[in-house]
Amino acid sequence: MQGPVSRWRSTRPTLESVAREAAVSRQTVSNVLNAPHLVSEETRRRVEDVIARTGYRPVRAAQTLRTRRSYLIAVGLQTPAEDRGEVGHGFLHALTERAQARGYRTLVYTAGNDKSEISTYENLLSDYDLDGFVLTGTHTGDERTAWLSRHHIPFVTFGRPWGSAARHSWADVDGAAGIRAATDHLIGLGHHRVAFLGWPEGSGVGEDRRAGWEVACRAAALPTSGLAARMDNSFAAGRSACAELLQADDPPTAFVGVSDVIALGAWSELAARGLQPGPQAAVVGFDDSAAAALAGLSSVAQPLSEVASACLDCLQKLQEHADGPAGSPDEVLLEPRLILRSSA
Amino acid sequence: MQGPVSRWRSTRPTLESVAREAAVSRQTVSNVLNAPHLVSEETRRRVEDVIARTGYRPVRAAQTLRTRRSYLIAVGLQTPAEDRGEVGHGFLHALTERAQARGYRTLVYTAGNDKSEISTYENLLSDYDLDGFVLTGTHTGDERTAWLSRHHIPFVTFGRPWGSAARHSWADVDGAAGIRAATDHLIGLGHHRVAFLGWPEGSGVGEDRRAGWEVACRAAALPTSGLAARMDNSFAAGRSACAELLQADDPPTAFVGVSDVIALGAWSELAARGLQPGPQAAVVGFDDSAAAALAGLSSVAQPLSEVASACLDCLQKLQEHADGPAGSPDEVLLEPRLILRSSA
DNA sequence: AACGGTGCTTTGAACGTTCAAGATGGCTTA
DNA sequence: TAAGCCATCTTGAACGTTCAAAGCACCGTT
Numbered sequence: 001m002q003g004p005v006s007r008w009r010s011t012r013p014t015l016e017s018v019a020r021e022a023a024v025s026r027q028t029v030s031n032v033l034n035a036p037h038l039v040s041e042e043t044r045r046r047v048e049d050v051i052a053r054t055g056y057r058p059v060r061a062a063q064t065l066r067t068r069r070s071y072l073i074a075v076g077l078q079t080p081a082e083d084r085g086e087v088g089h090g091f092l093h094a095l096t097e098r099a100q101a102r103g104y105r106t107l108v109y110t111a112g113n114d115k116s117e118i119s120t121y122e123n124l125l126s127d128y129d130l131d132g133f134v135l136t137g138t139h140t141g142d143e144r145t146a147w148l149s150r151h152h153i154p155f156v157t158f159g160r161p162w163g164s165a166a167r168h169s170w171a172d173v174d175g176a177a178g179i180r181a182a183t184d185h186l187i188g189l190g191h192h193r194v195a196f197l198g199w200p201e202g203s204g205v206g207e208d209r210r211a212g213w214e215v216a217c218r219a220a221a222l223p224t225s226g227l228a229a230r231m232d233n234s235f236a237a238g239r240s241a242c243a244e245l246l247q248a249d250d251p252p253t254a255f256v257g258v259s260d261v262i263a264l265g266a267w268s269e270l271a272a273r274g275l276q277p278g279p280q281a282a283v284v285g286f287d288d289s290a291a292a293a294l295a296g297l298s299s300v301a302q303p304l305s306e307v308a309s310a311c312l313d314c315l316q317k318l319q320e321h322a323d324g325p326a327g328s329p330d331e332v333l334l335e336p337r338l339i340l341r342s343s344a
Numbered sequence: 345m346q347g348p349v350s351r352w353r354s355t356r357p358t359l360e361s362v363a364r365e366a367a368v369s370r371q372t373v374s375n376v377l378n379a380p381h382l383v384s385e386e387t388r389r390r391v392e393d394v395i396a397r398t399g400y401r402p403v404r405a406a407q408t409l410r411t412r413r414s415y416l417i418a419v420g421l422q423t424p425a426e427d428r429g430e431v432g433h434g435f436l437h438a439l440t441e442r443a444q445a446r447g448y449r450t451l452v453y454t455a456g457n458d459k460s461e462i463s464t465y466e467n468l469l470s471d472y473d474l475d476g477f478v479l480t481g482t483h484t485g486d487e488r489t490a491w492l493s494r495h496h497i498p499f500v501t502f503g504r505p506w507g508s509a510a511r512h513s514w515a516d517v518d519g520a521a522g523i524r525a526a527t528d529h530l531i532g533l534g535h536h537r538v539a540f541l542g543w544p545e546g547s548g549v550g551e552d553r554r555a556g557w558e559v560a561c562r563a564a565a566l567p568t569s570g571l572a573a574r575m576d577n578s579f580a581a582g583r584s585a586c587a588e589l590l591q592a593d594d595p596p597t598a599f600v601g602v603s604d605v606i607a608l609g610a611w612s613e614l615a616a617r618g619l620q621p622g623p624q625a626a627v628v629g630f631d632d633s634a635a636a637a638l639a640g641l642s643s644v645a646q647p648l649s650e651v652a653s654a655c656l657d658c659l660q661k662l663q664e665h666a667d668g669p670a671g672s673p674d675e676v677l678l679e680p681r682l683i684l685r686s687s688a
Numbered sequence: 689a690a691c692g693g694t695g696c697t698t699t700g701a702a703c704g705t706t707c708a709a710g711a712t713g714g715c716t717t718a
Numbered sequence: 719t720a721a722g723c724c725a726t727c728t729t730g731a732a733c734g735t736t737c738a739a740a741g742c743a744c745c746g747t748t
Contacts, residue, residue, distance in 0.1 A: 012470075014733095014734060014735090015734065015735065015736095016734075024697075024698090025697065025698045025699075026698085026699090026734090026735085026736095027697075027698065027699080027736080028696085028697060028698075030735075030736065031696095031697090034736080038695085038696070038697090039696075039697085040695080040696060040697090043696080043697085057470040057471065058734080058735070059409070059470075059471075059473075059733085059734055059735070060471045060472050061405045061406075061408035061409040061414070061472070061473060061733085061734080061735090062405075062409050062703090062733070062734035062735040062736085063734080063735055063736080064405035064703095064735090065403070065405040065406050065409055065702095065703050065704065065705085065733090065734080065735070065736095066702080066703050066734085066735050066736045066737080067703090067735080067736065067737095068703085070405070071471075072451075077436065077437050077440055079437060080433055080434040080437055080634060081634060081637075088433075089424055089432075089433045090424040092421065092452070093421050093423060093424055093454055096421055096452050096453060096454050097454045100453065100454065100464075105451055105453070105468075105471070105472070106451065106452050106453075107416075107449055107450065107451055107452075108436070108440050108450050108451075108452055109440060109444065109449070109450075110437055110440050110441045110444065120444075124449070126356075126401040126403075127401065127403075127404045127415075127449070128404050128405070128449070129403075129405060234638050235635075235638045235639055236638065236639075236640075261638065268612065271616070272615070272616065290424060290425060291579075291635065293425075294578050294579045294580065294605065295579055295580075296580075358703095358704060358705085359704065359705065359706095360704075368727075368728090369727065369728045369729075370704090370705085370706095370728085370729090371706080371707095371727075371728065371729080372726085372727060372728080374705075374706065375726095375727090378706080382725080382726075382727090383726075383727085384725080384726060384727090387726080387727085402704080402705070403703085403704055403705070405703085405704080405705090406703070406704035406705040406706085406733090407704080407705055407706080408705090408733095409703090409704080409705070409706095409732095409733050409734065409735085410704085410705050410706045410707080410732080410733055411705085411706065411707095411733090412733090
C-alpha cells in the first residue's frame with residue numbers, strides 16, 4: 001500500500017532510479033528490457049531484481065516520443081443502429097482482449113461517413129502515434145482504405161475488399177462456407193426445399209452468403225428457384241418474407257437467414273403459424289447474436305477472436321516491415337462454425 | 345498531397361520549426377496555443393498563420409511526458425453477453441463522440457471480474473497517463489470504485505453506487521421516473537390493471553424501476569398486488585411470465601417491462617394470443633434498444649449522450665481540482681424519455 | 689608488443705513539449 | 719532619475735526514454 005497520494009502521480013521508479021539502485025547505467029537497464037542478449041547474466045539478474053522490487057514500468061509517453069510507437073491501435077465504432085447484429089461490439093471486445101494480451105491497447109473513435117472518418121484519421125495520427133487501424137464495414141469504393149494506403153498507414157480490414165481492386169491486408173469470415181454448412185445441415189435433417197432469406201442486391205457479403213446456399217442446394221440436387229428472397233435487414237422483413245414464401249404451392253420447410261434478425265423474423269412467423277421445429281419447419285441464422293442465443297435460434301457463429309488475432313498479426317507484420325518493401329498483403333479467410341440450438 | 349513517404353513519419357512541423365518560421369521563440373508559439381493572453385495581438389496572428397499554413401499540431405506524447413496528461417479516458421467493455429440491452433455499446437458510442445468533441449479520446453479495455461479489472465487499472469495507469477476512468481455496471485460492494493478512490497484516480501460511474509456508502513461522482517438515469525412515465529402513459533390510455541415484469545430481487549436498478557411502477561399505480565389508485573413478476577432478463581422469461589399473468593382471474597391489460605428483452609417476450613406472447621395493441625393489450629419496455637425500434641415496441645429511452653456529457657463534466661472537474669481539496673462528488677440524475685411506437 | 693575483435697557497459701544527444709526563471713523595454717510613479 | 723511594474727518575449731532545464739557512438743577489458747593473432 002502506498003501513501004495517501006497516488007503513486008501514479010508522485011515518485012515512481014524511472015530508468016534512472018532503477019539504474020542507480022542496481023549500480024549500472026540507464027542504458028543497461030533499458031537493455032535488460034529491450035535487448036537482454038547484450039547484458040551479462042549477472043547484471044541482468046541484478047537489474048531484474050530491482051525492477052521487480054520497485055515495480056518499475058517504462059513510461060509509454062517517453063517511449064512513444066522517442067520511437068514513434070504507441071502500442072495503440074484504433075478501431076472505429078459503428079453507430080448502435082448499424083450494429084444490429086452485435087457483431088461490431090463482439091468484434092471490438094475480441095480485438096481488445098487479444099490486443100491486450102499482446103501489450104497493445106485499443107483506441108476507439110466514431111465517425112459518420114468516410115470523409116469525416118478520414119479527417120479523424122488525420123487527427124488521431126497527429127495526436128497519438130498510432131500503430132495502426134482496424135477497419136470494419138468496408139464497402140465497395142471505400143475511400144478510407146484508399147486514403148490509408150496512399151499515406152502508408154498500417155491497417156487491416158475485417159472484411160474483404162469486395163469488388164474493389166484495393167490491395168491491402170484483410171481478415172474475413174467465409175460466409176459462403178458458413179451458410180453452406182447451415183444449408184447442408186438442414187438438408188441432412190431431411191428438408192428438400194430450403195429457402196434463403198437474403199439482403200438486397202449489391203452487398204458483397206450478402207451475395208457471398210447467398211452463393212453458399214446456392215452451392216449447397218445444387219450439390220444436393222435440390223431446387224433453388226423461387227426459394228430466394230431479398231429484403232432489408234429487419235425482423236419484420238424476415239417475418240413477412242417468410243410468410244410470403246409459405247404461400248407458394250410447394251412451400252419451403254426450412255429457412256436460412258443471411259442474418260439473425262431476419263432469421264428470427266422468419267422463425268416468429270413459423271411459430272405464429274403453430275409450426276414447431278422439425279420436419280415442417282427449421283431456421284438457421286447468421287452471426288450467433290445474443291438474441292439468437294436467447295431465442296434458441298441455430299446460427300452460424302463468426303470466429304471473432306480468431307479474426308481479431310489475424311488482424312493483429314497483419315498489423316504487427318506491417319509494423320515490422322514499415323520501411324521495408326511493401327510485400328504482398330495478408331489475406332486470411334476463416335471458417336465460421338454452426339451453433340445448433342432448438343430451431344434446427 | 346505529400347510525398348511517397350507518409351508525412352506522419354517524416355518531417356512534420358514542430359514547435360521549433362514553427363517558431364523559426366514565425367521568427368519567434370518556441371515558448372511563444374506554445375503560448376499562442378496554451379496561453380494566448382500572454383502574447384501580443386500581432387505576434388499571435390503571425391504565429392497562427394504559420395500554424396495554419398504548416399498544419400502544425402502538438403505531439404501528444406511530448407505533452408503527456410511533460411504534463412502527465414494524456415487526454416485519454418478509459419472505459420471498460422462489457423462482455424457481449426452482458427450487454428444484452430445494447431446500452432453498453434450505445435453508451436460507449438455516445439461517450440466516445442462527446443469525448444471527441446472535447447478533445448479527448450477513449451481507450452477501451454476488457455476485464456473479467458473486479459479483481460482483474462483492478463490489475464488492468466494498474467497497467468493502464470502505469471503505461472498511459474490516463475485522465476480518468478468511466479465505469480459502468482457498478483454493483484453493491486464494488487471493489488473497483490474503492491480501489492480508485494483509495495488511489496485518488498479520477499473516475500465517474502454511469503450508475504449510482506447502489507446501497508454502498510461510497511462517495512464518488514456519478515451520473516445516472518432516473519429509472520423510476522422513466523417507468524413511472526411509462527406506467528402513467530398506459531394508465532392514460534385507459535388501462536386499469538398494469539403489470540410490471542421485473543428482475544429478480546437484489547438489483548438496485550431493478551428495484552428502482554419497480555418503485556416507479558408502484559408509485560404510478562398508487563397515485564392513480566390502481567392495484568399492484570398480484571401484478572408484479574420477477575424473472576431473469578430474457579425473452580423467454582418475459583414471454584412465460586406474461587402468459588402466467590394472463591391466466592389470472594382478472595388479468596392485466598398492460599405490461600411494463602424492466603427491460604426491452606423482457607417486454608419483447610411479453611409482447612410476443614400477446615401477439616401469439618392474437619391480442620392487438622389497444623385496450624386489451626399494451627406493452628412498454630426499457631432501454632430503447634435497436635430490437636425495440638425494429639419491433640415497434642414503445643420504450644423508455646436513456647439519454648445516453650447527456651449521461652456521457654455529464655460523466656465528462658465530472659471527470660474534467662476532478663481533473664482540475666486534482667491536487668486541491670477533494671470537494672463533494674457530483675451526482676447527476678437525468679430524466680429518460682418515453683418513445684412511443686405501436687405497442688402502446 | 690601492437691592489433692583487431694568481441695562482450696559488456698557507459699555517455700551524450702535527441703525526441704517535442706512545458707515549466708520556471710530571466711531578459712528587454714516602455715510606462716508609471718515617487 | 720531611479721525604481722518599480724507590466725507586457726512581451728526568450729532561455730535553459732526538465733520530463734523518461736532510446737539511439738548512436740564510444741569506452742573498456744579481455745582475448746587471440748600476428
